[in-house]
Structures are given as C-alpha cells and as structure tokens.
Amino acid sequence: MSSSSAPLPATDEADVALLREVPKLYARLQGELSKRIVGQEEVLRHLFLGLLAQGHCLMIGVPGLAKTLIVKTLSEAIDLSFNRIQFTPDLMPSDVTGSEIIEENDHGKxxxxxxxGPVFTQLLLADEINRAPAKTQSALLEAMQERRVTVAGRTRDLPAPFFVLATQNPIEQEGTYPLPEAQLDRFLFCLHVGYPTAADEVRILQSTTGAPPAALEKVCTAETLLGLQRAVRRVHVPASVAEYAVRLVHATRPNNALAPASVKRCVQWGAGPRASQALALGAKAAAALDGRLNCAAEDVAAAANIVLRHRLILNYRAEADNLTADVIIADLLKAVKA
Known part of the structure; x- marks a missing residue:
C-alpha cells in the first residue's frame, strides 16, 4: 500500500499534526474499549472510521452481541453525549425530534x-430502527442528512459532532418496516456484527459475571473529534484512486459495461453517486488511521463491503441462488482492477 509523509498543499500544519496523532489516539481508544468490549475488533475499527468520516452507521446483528454496549462505551471514551431510542411500532415522530407544549410563564401568560427529543445528542443509538413505521423513520432523515430538525415550523441545529448508529435484527422480521432505499443511502457504512469466537465468549462470561466493569478514561473530547473530522476531509485522494472508486460503483449497475456477470444477473438497481463519495471518505479515514496523508486503491477496496452492501438492491435470482451482497461485491473487486 502506498504512503506519503509529505504535507498536502491544501493542508495546514495543524491538520497534519492532528492526522499524525490518529493512530496513537485509536490505540488508546482500543485500550479503553477493551475494558468492556471483548472481541469485535473489526466492528470497532469501522465505527471509528465512521466517526472520522462524519458518517452514520447501520449495525446488523442478532440480539445479545453487545451492539448497545459498544455504542455506549464509545460515547464514554470519546466524551460524547449519548441517547438511545428504542424503536417500536407505536413510536411517534415527536418522540424522536421533540415537541412544543403550552405552559404559563412567570407573568401568568x-x-x-x-x-x-432524544435526537438532540452527539451520539444517538436508534435501536431496532426497522420496528417503527415509515413516518417515524423519516423523522431521522433530516437529522441524518442536514444535522438539524424542524419542529412546528422552526429549524433547530443538532449538537456537533452528530452521529447516528442504528441497529437491525436480521431475524424476527414479522411486524417490522424495512428501511426505504433513500434512508439506507443515508448510512455511510453497514456493519455486520457476528458471533464471538469460543475464546472470546469465555472471556465475556468471566468479565460480565464478576466484578463491575472498570471506569473508562476519556480518550478525547468532542472538540478534538471535530478537528479530526476536518483534518480527515483534507486527506488527498489521487485521481487514479478516485477513478477506481467511481469504476467500482459504476460496475454495480446492471446496464454498465463494467458490470460482472453476477451483477447483471442478480442486481436490480446498483449504487448511486453517494456510494462513490462514501468510498472516498472511508478511504480517507482508513489512510489517516494508518498514519498516511494520501489514500490508496487498497483503502477503497477495503471499504467496498461496508459501503456497498446496503446500497445494492438484489432481485429474485439472487435469493434463488442464495447470493448475498457481499458475494457480489467480491466479484466486483475481482472484475474491476485498480
């Protein structure tokens, strides 16, 4: 993987200094998170990349895999305010954004x-987001895209940084409301949370049935994170890397000449331009985490699964052939060379 230590023309010294600190910061963060989280290293890394890239994440996994604990622990270690919304079929939009009430002031008027509402926080956990109806799900759309909400005709800004982490249960689909494609596209990454290994599960058993969990030290503040997000945006994407990201996204579209056979057969709709942007942002964050000021094609390829898997709309043939989005993305990476 290529690397460069030369400062970027458009990047000032303060941003370069911040980028140089990212690997050390993440090592400290890992140390704090490991006090409560066992395993799930890849999920934790991808969540941190999402934070650096100012993107929201969708986590998919069965109950009991510490999704909520991961988010809450992350908020403590980075000193972010945290709220959790448990999505249910009777949840109303005002339960998410807040509402206006009438009351008497000191003068009797x-x-x-x-x-x-709970959306006014820096780190929001939208638990089982697909259990609420579309009207309530859409209450998050403006917040996720614009980082503000409109209630009773007045627009209010959300705290910065603002990060939505939503969870979905891949089982128990009865009584759920699948997220529309427009809302799925608002998530920068889609992360699969798997079962722990046998060794990790033994450690989980021992650590959760003994003494209370250890207190966490603050690794960084919200202000530091905002500075890191600004600096990561200025990581350089060479023209060849940008072209590779765009070719990958174009190859997800069945009618495109670059599309491999599996895409033409099993994909109904491919990814849009937001996927190219997400690949670039994921690559920038990955380069910063490796201590580099320029991202490489390998960074784009490494981000392909978490960026594209929720943006591919598969057809009935994919279900009949038991093909997942990850299998099709693997074909993409083989077919489209850097």
Missing part, C-alpha cells in the same frame, strides 16, 4: 416551550 401562556406560551409555547420546546421540549427537545
């Missing part, structure tokens, strides 16, 4: 007062 009635006036409206805004009660902020």
């Amino acid at each position: 009635r006036e409206f007062r805004f009660i902020a």
Whole structure:
C-alpha cells in the first residue's frame, strides 16, 4: 500500500499534526474499549472510521452481541453525549425530534416551550430502527442528512459532532418496516456484527459475571473529534484512486459495461453517486488511521463491503441462488482492477 509523509498543499500544519496523532489516539481508544468490549475488533475499527468520516452507521446483528454496549462505551471514551431510542411500532415522530407544549410563564401568560427529543445528542443509538413505521423513520432523515430538525415550523441545529448508529435484527422480521432505499443511502457504512469466537465468549462470561466493569478514561473530547473530522476531509485522494472508486460503483449497475456477470444477473438497481463519495471518505479515514496523508486503491477496496452492501438492491435470482451482497461485491473487486 502506498504512503506519503509529505504535507498536502491544501493542508495546514495543524491538520497534519492532528492526522499524525490518529493512530496513537485509536490505540488508546482500543485500550479503553477493551475494558468492556471483548472481541469485535473489526466492528470497532469501522465505527471509528465512521466517526472520522462524519458518517452514520447501520449495525446488523442478532440480539445479545453487545451492539448497545459498544455504542455506549464509545460515547464514554470519546466524551460524547449519548441517547438511545428504542424503536417500536407505536413510536411517534415527536418522540424522536421533540415537541412544543403550552405552559404559563412567570407573568401568568401562556406560551409555547420546546421540549427537545432524544435526537438532540452527539451520539444517538436508534435501536431496532426497522420496528417503527415509515413516518417515524423519516423523522431521522433530516437529522441524518442536514444535522438539524424542524419542529412546528422552526429549524433547530443538532449538537456537533452528530452521529447516528442504528441497529437491525436480521431475524424476527414479522411486524417490522424495512428501511426505504433513500434512508439506507443515508448510512455511510453497514456493519455486520457476528458471533464471538469460543475464546472470546469465555472471556465475556468471566468479565460480565464478576466484578463491575472498570471506569473508562476519556480518550478525547468532542472538540478534538471535530478537528479530526476536518483534518480527515483534507486527506488527498489521487485521481487514479478516485477513478477506481467511481469504476467500482459504476460496475454495480446492471446496464454498465463494467458490470460482472453476477451483477447483471442478480442486481436490480446498483449504487448511486453517494456510494462513490462514501468510498472516498472511508478511504480517507482508513489512510489517516494508518498514519498516511494520501489514500490508496487498497483503502477503497477495503471499504467496498461496508459501503456497498446496503446500497445494492438484489432481485429474485439472487435469493434463488442464495447470493448475498457481499458475494457480489467480491466479484466486483475481482472484475474491476485498480
């Protein structure tokens, strides 16, 4: 993988210094998270990449795999405010964004007062997001895209940084409301949370049935994270790497000449331009995490699964052939060379 230590023309010294600290910062973060989280190293790395890239993440995994614990622990270690919303079929949009109530002021006059909803936080866990109806799911759309909400005709900004981490249960689909493609596209990454290994499960058993978990030290503040996010945006993407990312996304579209046979047969709709942007942002964050100021084609390829798997709309042939999005992405990576 290529690397460079030369400062970028458009990057000032402060941003370069911040980027140089990213690997050390993540090593410290890993040390703190390991006090409560056993295993799941890949998920933790991808979540941190999402934070650096200012993107939201969708986590898919069966119950009991510590998805909620991971998010809460992350918020403590990075000193972010944290709220959790348990999505249910009777959840209303106002339960997410907040609402206005009428109350009497000190002078005995009635006036409206805004009660902020749980979305007004820096790290929001949307637990089992597909259990709420579309009207409530859409309450998050503006927040995720614009980082603000509109209630009673007034727009209010959300705290910065703002990061939504939503979970989905791949089983128990009865009574759920699948996320529309427009909302899925708002998630930068889609992460699969798998079962722990036998050794990790023994460690989980021992650590959770004994003494209370250890207190965490703050690795960085919200202000430091905002600086890191700004610096990561300025990591250089060479023209050849940008072209590779775009060719990968074009190859997900069945009618494109670059599409491999599995895409033409099993994909109904491919990824849009937002996927190219997500590949570039994921590559920038990965380069920063490796201590580099330029990203390489390998960074783009490494981000392909988490960026594309929720953006490919598969047809009935994929289900009949038992093909997943990850299998098709593997074909893409073989067919489209850097």
